[in-house]
Amino acid sequence: MQPDALPPAAPPDAAAPAPEPAPALSLPALATLQPEDWIGLFEQLDLAGVVRSIASHTVLEGVLGDTLSLVLDEHNATLFNDEHRKQIEQALIRLYGNTLQLRMRVGTIIGETPAAFRRRRERELREAALRRFHEDPVVQGLVREFNARINTDSISPVSTGN
Numbered sequence: 001m002q003p004d005a006l007p008p009a010a011p012p013d014a015a016a017p018a019p020e021p022a023p024a025l026s027l028p029a030l031a032t033l034q035p036e037d038w039i040g041l042f043e044q045l046d047l048a049g050v051v052r053s054i055a056s057h058t059v060l061e062g063v064l065g066d067t068l069s070l071v072l073d074e075h076n077a078t079l080f081n082d083e084h085r086k087q088i089e090q091a092l093i094r095l096y097g098n099t100l101q102l103r104m105r106v107g108t109i110i111g112e113t114p115a116a117f118r119r120r121r122e123r124e125l126r127e128a129a130l131r132r133f134h135e136d137p138v139v140q141g142l143v144r145e146f147n148a149r150i151n152t153d154s155i156s157p158v159s160t161g162n
Contacts, residue, residue, distance in 0.1 A: 129157040
């Protein structure tokens with residue numbers, strides 16, 4: 001078989017279904033906020049640097065009145081101090097436009113933090129890219145024709161801006 005006789009490459013969108021999208025960016029009312037809303041809410045917070053990193057390792061424990069309670073993963077709490085809590089609290093106040101109090105405690109995480117969600121999503125996107133690459137007829141033809149080996153470390157998903 002000649003290289004120009006290989007079948008055309010599959011379109012990049014074909015084959016595997018898309019991985020789970022990021023949670024919706026709507027803003028739930030504070031009184032109705034649930035733990036599963038935290039990842040989407042976190043994405044809307046105006047945080048950067050260490051404070052954003054700390055907040056990314058939290059889960060929502062609950063809301064009682066005007067008090068929002070987060071649990072910070074004990075394995076990511078080394079740098080945490082009350083100034084970080086205040087900055088996260090201010091970001092929440094800017095977002096909700098009202099006075100609320102943020103309570104944070106260090107503990108064992110039950111559920112998925114924003115950081116864990118991001119790692120899982122990146123892994124799913126990479127696995128989907130690898131699957132599409134291996135299933136591509138041109139790649140299969142090249143492997144077969146030239147006894148090629150695929151360096152899977154060089155494969156990464158195309159960024160879609162999400």
